[in-house]
Structure formats: C-alpha cells, structure tokens
Amino acid sequence: MIGTQPLRLERSSIHDDSCPSFQAALELIGRRWTGSILSAAAQGARRFGEYRAVIDGISDRLLAQRLRELETEGLIERTVIPSTPVQIRYDLSTEGQALLRALQPLAHWSIQRSARQGR
Amino acid sequence: MIGTQPLRLERSSIHDDSCPSFQAALELIGRRWTGSILSAAAQGARRFGEYRAVIDGISDRLLAQRLRELETEGLIERTVIPSTPVQIRYDLSTEGQALLRALQPLAHWSIQRSARQGR
DNA sequence: CTGAATCCAATAGGATACTG
C-alpha cells in the first residue's frame, strides 16, 4: 500500500460533498496574500499600514479585499477607534488564531518539502 | 491556550518572502477540486474514471488538469501499465500522503467551525 | 492614513465535442 499507515481519513474530512465549508476555507486560505496577512497578524500587525508594510508587494486594493473577506469569514475582527484621525484595527479573532494553529503542520510540511527539493 | 499565549510563529512559517513554496502549496491546495482529488486518492481512487466517479461534478478537463498539476508538484505519481487497453494509475506519493496528514488539523478546524456556525 | 472606484489584462472554470 502506501507507506506505513493505511491513511484512512473519515469520509467527512476533505471531500466537497461532505464538507463544503472545508473547501471554502481552503479556497480562502489558498487565495493569494491570505497566508501572508494571517502571518502578519500573528506577528503583531494591526493597522492597515502595518499590514501593507510587512507584506511586500501587496496592493491597497487587494489588502482591503482580503481583509474584508477574512472579516466576513470571522477570522479577523475590524475595530474602528474614534480618534482623529480615525484608527482602524484588524485583529485575529479566536477562530483566526485557531486557524493559524491548524495551519502549522502544513507550514511544517512545506518547509521540509522545500528543504528536500532545495538540495 | 489560545487567548493565553501571544501566538508567536516563527517568521519562516507562513510569510511569502520566507517561504514562497508554502504559498505555492496553499494555492494549489486551495484551487478548486484539489482537496476532493486528494481525498478521493486517500479513499482508494486510482484510475481516471474512479476519480471522476467519486468526485461529483468535476469535468474531464479539470480533472486532467489538476492531476497534472499534482503530478508536477510531486504529490501524485502517474504510472502507465502496458496492458490492452493501457491502464493509467494515479497514486498518492509519499509527499502527498504527508500533505494529507498535514491537512488533517485544518479539516478538524473546519468541522468544528461549521458545527459552531451550523447552529 | 484608510481605503473605494475604475479600467484593463491574465487566469480559471464550465460545456461540449472529439480521438487513440
């Protein structure tokens, strides 16, 4: 068979039909810049300009778009602070933090992978 | 765990600049149908027609395209068996299996998430 | 500073038909 493990996933784990929300999550996460944005948030970015500074190459338009998508998905919370000028903060929600943790094995996988391919 | 920790990820974990291959992997995985294909493979699909049968709604064109992409990424191995007619098998590679395992926490996350939202 | 609006180019996806 494959390797050491039979590698049985429950049918509900990945397949579209059983779990459309998983596909939705994958598609959001897979969208360009989303990983960078979550990572930036984990590193302490909070304001629009901070994200923009940390994420090299992203345009205002796409940053705004992704932040909106992430907010819609409940992964980031947008807070307006009434000062002059108005400050707006984007914080990881509890769900967003959980997502980030769930993403770690994947990050680990890709690091090992590139190490293998790098040589 | 979540709210109590500062949630520090190493800078190399997700960010584009540090790990472009992670972004590439995310974008492939996030692409439509890819999750379903990996899942089908984990469930035992091997031949083109088997994937097509298990994955509801996918077109030949996209199935062929995704299988090629996954093969290019080294996640699936294509084997031609010289019989009449020729048989072609698509098996998860060791890397593909590792990826699938790395994806499990994400699947778990999405299940809990939809359970929370479902009610 | 924090975006929204617009325009344009490139890419992804769906349907259908056809081939060795």
Place this chain on the structure above:
DNA sequence: CAGTATCCTATTGGATTCAG
C-alpha cells in the same frame, strides 16, 4: 478508458486615481 481541443464566461489581480 483516458484524455485533448475549442469556445466562451467569470473571476482575479495589478495600476492608478480619487476621497473621507
């Protein structure tokens, strides 16, 4: 069975400009 070819539409992404 295992795809390819073609056509067409929808979605993405980039650049630039404008506004509260």
